[in-house]
Amino acid sequence: MNSSPGNCKCGETQYVKNSNPVTCSNCHASCHSCAWKGPSQCITCSDSSLIIASPPGSCTCSTSQYIMYKNPFTCGTCDSSCSTCSGPTANDCLSCTDSAVTLSSTPSSCSCKTSQYTISQSPLTCGNCDSSCATCSGSGSNQCLTCVDSLITVSSSPGSCTCSASEYIINKSPLTCASCHSSCASCSGPLNTDCYTCIDQAVSISNPPDSCSCLSNQYIITNHPLTCGNCYWLCATCLGKARNQCLTCSSSELMLSNLSGACECLPGKYMLHESPIDCGGTCDSSCSTCIGPNEDQCLTCKNSSITLNNIPGKCFCNSSQYVISYSPLICENCNSACLECSGSGAGDCISCKNSSITPSANPGYCSCLTYEYILSASPLHCDLCHNSCESCSGPYYNDCLTCKNLTISPSPDGHCGCKENEYIISVSPLLCGSCDLSCKTCVGPKANQCLSCSEIILDQPSSCRSSNNSSGLSTFSMTIKNSGIAASAGLIIAGFFESIITGKSGSLWTYVNIVQVLAFIPLQNIAIPDNLFQFWKAFLSYTYLHNTGKYIFGENKMKELEPIENFYKYGYESSSFLVNSAGMLLISIVVIASWTLIYCLSFIPNSAIHSQIKKLLEKFKYNILLRLWIEIYILLMAAAVIGINHFSSKTSRTISDTIFAYITFISGWIITFILIFLLYIIQLKIFNKSKKMKRKYGCLFKEFKFSNNYIELLYYPIFLIRRLIFVINLYDLAWIPVVQWVVNVLHSFCIVFLLLRHCHFKNKETHFLNVSGEALVTFSFLLTGPYLLDLPYIIDNAIQCAVLCATYLYLIASYYFLVIKTYNLIKAWRSRDKIYPELAMNAAVSVDNDIITSGRLKEACTVPHNSLESDLYPLDSDNHSPQ
Incomplete structure (x- = not known):
């Protein structure tokens, strides 16, 4: 306490606790002078670096400081990267000086974002990575540590983010990749078929970048992935590796057979040498194509109606043909009634098409069966009688001589059919059943199946209303x-x-x-x-x-x-x-x-x-x-x-x-x-x-x-x-x-x-x-x-x-x-x-x-x-x- 004559007062760092008698007490450690006890009653602060918002009040550190000690009250300066901090260390930041800098937690040290790099540490300054980089060491596109797309790799560390060999770039910012076509080992885009190299080395690219395709003398084995196989050596283009899968032939001396699909020598020729191709050999006169000069070396015959006994084999006439000329071999069909013949006439039959018929002589004529009639005599042509006839005379198929059903006799006009008061049970063979006695004609045995009535008129659908109501079976x-x-x-x-x-x-x-x-x-x-x-x-x-x-x-x-x-x-x-x-x-x-x-x-x-x-x-x-x-x-x-x-x-x-x-x-x-x-x-x-x-x-x-x-x-x-x-x-x-x-x-x-x-x-x-x-x-x-x-x-x-x-x-x-x-x-x-x-x-x-x-x-x-x-x-x- 200070005293002067006639007046006592407290010191600068004290406040009057009691006025009578005067009693003094020390201010809070943060106060140089105070109005009352406690840290919130400071009038001036013990340290000039401390500030009071409005006296009396609390003495606090500035925004860029933190409380280092409480007694004596001492402030420490925050780290240069901190805008505000809480202590107990200078790096315990509450906010950062650079708004671009983020805090992982509060309080914590200020650091750059994952998509940024550090320009300077004091003060902390960050810069943005290239758009292709997830993390980086600098702003350049070649300073990436990791890439935005996890499927994209970094060429070196640090380095550039690039697509893999089997991918191409869709977007550069951000970098986006897409897979090449399954046939491509590498590609450039913008299409997935713009290939630089192909997976199958046998597959070629005519003008890179372009799609991978088989060569002209190759065929596609699989499409995914594209694999190619070589055609048969005689084929220029083909569908497969077999000899008969050619589309075009590799030589002008060859022709594509429409029947076999193989490349063969021109008609009448056969191959003397395969390499180089030489189709200088001449076939036998009966052969269209062959493998040698003899008549039994034919592959096909000149006349399509002529058959081979084997392949390769000899051309000969069918059993239903006869020989007109042997050199060249020319065949003609027998008469329609003949199975084998010696000439074209109806009387030149050796055997008949119908095995139950024997020629009248050898050679001779073939006659019709009992259930057939002569439709034309020259050449002999027989046609079947109606299925109700056992035999018929013609000229119409239902001109019956006898009926299959022995209980039925042909009508005057030669027809075998059911009688007027009968109906057809079976057509082949013909079987008849009796109508109801009330019916004149009918479609069945019942009284309600009449077509016309014997004595009365149909007054109900399909029914003759008889006066005796009859419907007996017989x-x-x-x-x-x-x-x-x-x-x-x-x-x-x-x-x-x-x-x-x-x-x-x-x-x-x-x-x-x-x-x-x-x-x-x-x-x-x-x-x-x-x-x-x-x-x-x-x-x-x-x-x-x-x-x-x-x-x-x-x-x-x-x-x-x-x-x-x-x-x-x-x-x-x-x-x-x-x-x-x-x-x-x-x-x-x-x-x-x-x-x-x-x-x-x-x-x-x-x-x-x-x-x-x-x-x-x-x-x-x-x-x-x-x-x-x-x-x-x-x-x-x-x-x-x-x-x-x-x-x-x-x-x-x-x-x-x-x-x-x-x-x-x-x-x-x-x-x-x-x-x-x-x-x-x-x-x-x-x-x-x-x-x-x-x-x-x-x-x-x-x-x-x-x-x-x-x-x-x-x-x-x-x-x-x-x-x-x-x-x-x-x-x-x-x-x-x-x-x-x-x-x-x-x-x-x-x-x-x-x-x-x-x-x-x-x-x-x-x-x-x-x-x-x-x-x-x-x-x-x-x-x-x-x-x-x-x-x-x-x-x-x-x-x-x-x-x-x-x-x-x-x-x-x-x-x-x-x-x-x-x-x-x-x-x-x-x-x-x-x-x-x-x-x-x-x-x-x-x-x-x-x-x-x-x-x-x-x-x-x-x-x-x-x-x-x-x-x-x-x-x-x-x-x-x-x-």
Whole structure:
């Protein structure tokens, strides 16, 4: 502390810490004088080199200095390369004096960039390298240490950056190189094919820089890299090293052969010396080219039609030629009919082209084959007959003398062809098949393959709509079907009137129902063979009652049933049973009109026929109306199958067809159970009636005796439910044929078991025919099963034969019992007339009761057969069960 009289104060390097009493304290080491303690309260600095931004404040070193010591506070000067530095050394730069100089890190020493070189160290000054240099020792292009492009090398260190020997310069600044063409050892650019030298020393450059290419007498072996090979020595230019790969020849004495591609001496010459080339030798007169003067040294012949026996070899005429001149050798072709000949004439043949023909002499003529005709006589030229002819005369190929098919005779104009009502199965050899009998001309055996019709006009595409709907395989099947038409229509009409008169309509029930069950077999979705299918169709396709109207009024909407089709293709074009049942409607009208007439006649008093009319009314009440109801039921069930399955198929249809499809399907269920109920009520009524009533309806209900009364009452319902189940089976199991077949077979077995176990007819023959008829149905169903598999031809035929044999055996048995029973009945009537003439007038009345009481009701219910189809089943009510 300084003192003077009356005044005390602190020293220069101190500050007043307390004023009373005065206490001094030293300033911060960096301060010469200060206002308070701490380094930030300096007024003046201890070192003149220190500076204060604004007093009082901190004393700091200048921008080009760094703090060397803190006590005493001392500054050191930064390195000359530093603009600012942080210490503790002069080289710890924060920034450099030259902006071009960079710092690798902060703080660190200042150094030039990698693309620069050092001009001076103090101060540090940098200069830029040449653009081709990545690093350098100077500014020159020849002072590079490394190059910008790593693929470019430095010639020496330091030195210039240049492209490699196999590269050329694309850009000079920056230097950019590109590879030369693969054929170049070195190149100049600007194209990669501007070569100075080539990789293959055998490859030349005509005027460097230029592309590398093979010499004129060389060929290219590979393009990448280009390699060349020498041509054959006779070739000037070539495609390869082989003798026959020349493009041009090396000497004017040579010519390029168009055939071999080799350079050869001119025609008629051969080579005497190879070096130098000398083609002074003369070939034999027969040779075009050769290797020597002899006739057996030819390479080619002067005449192209002349052949060589070897190469080299001798020229000679072909077998189909003859020699005109030997020097020079000249050949001419033989006659067209000759294989070998001695001259040009048709009679100069030594052998014939056709090996089966021998010349007429030696030499001589060659004649035509049996299946050929003479097209021209001189020279002889034969042409084939038409493939339908065994032999022909000409002048046209179809002027046949005999036909290949021995069953065919040539027509008056000489043609072998199918007859008018036949179609061609095979053209070579010609085989013919019979058209459908409705066709006059056709393209196939089916009824829908007609070209023209025998008696009617085509009113549908390719189909003749015959009045008998025929589509049999032969005339025999057509005869069956024609008789079937008469039998069906006749039987139904006869049965109808017989029912009115006698009340015995069981035969009608039996016929329609039994045969319809067999008719269901082709409806299964099983590929039944065509022959068996047509057999069933021929016997069973005319059994529906409504067909009667079809034959009276003509064709309705029914379609042909073609073989091996899904079951829903069978039947009608429309699902509406009203559209398809003109015959049924006709019979319904007749039945209702007849009943109305008879009912009105019953009110006539004292009429001679009054009692008979009352009997007829009773018969109508139970028999006829019931029969009508059953037939409507059958028709509805058939329509149900067709309608619902047509509806499920993807075919266009009207709204009315859709509605009828549902109505018929539902009504088929309803009407089945209504019919069952109706039959049940009738049975109960009949069982409670007198013997007379039972006699009238015995054909319906009393021909059998069951082991159980309940089964007897359910006899008819069982068979009606059977039909319903069958229809449902056809629909629901159509796409599972195996299950469909199993259900049908088991169902038929159950019916046979019912007849064998519980139903015993009064007559053994009747019982046998009834059970065997059901067994035939079961057997037929059973044998359709194997057709679910791909059967061998022999097994296929065996199954068909089994079905046919079983059907015919049953047919024969039915005929036998029918004839025997009818004969016995007539014999019994005649015996009564002779023994009891006084009872002859009453025989017709009493015979029914006698037959019933004696167990012979079958004869009273019999309706005679009049066709082959109707004889398939005996038309009696007690030898068949309704189904």
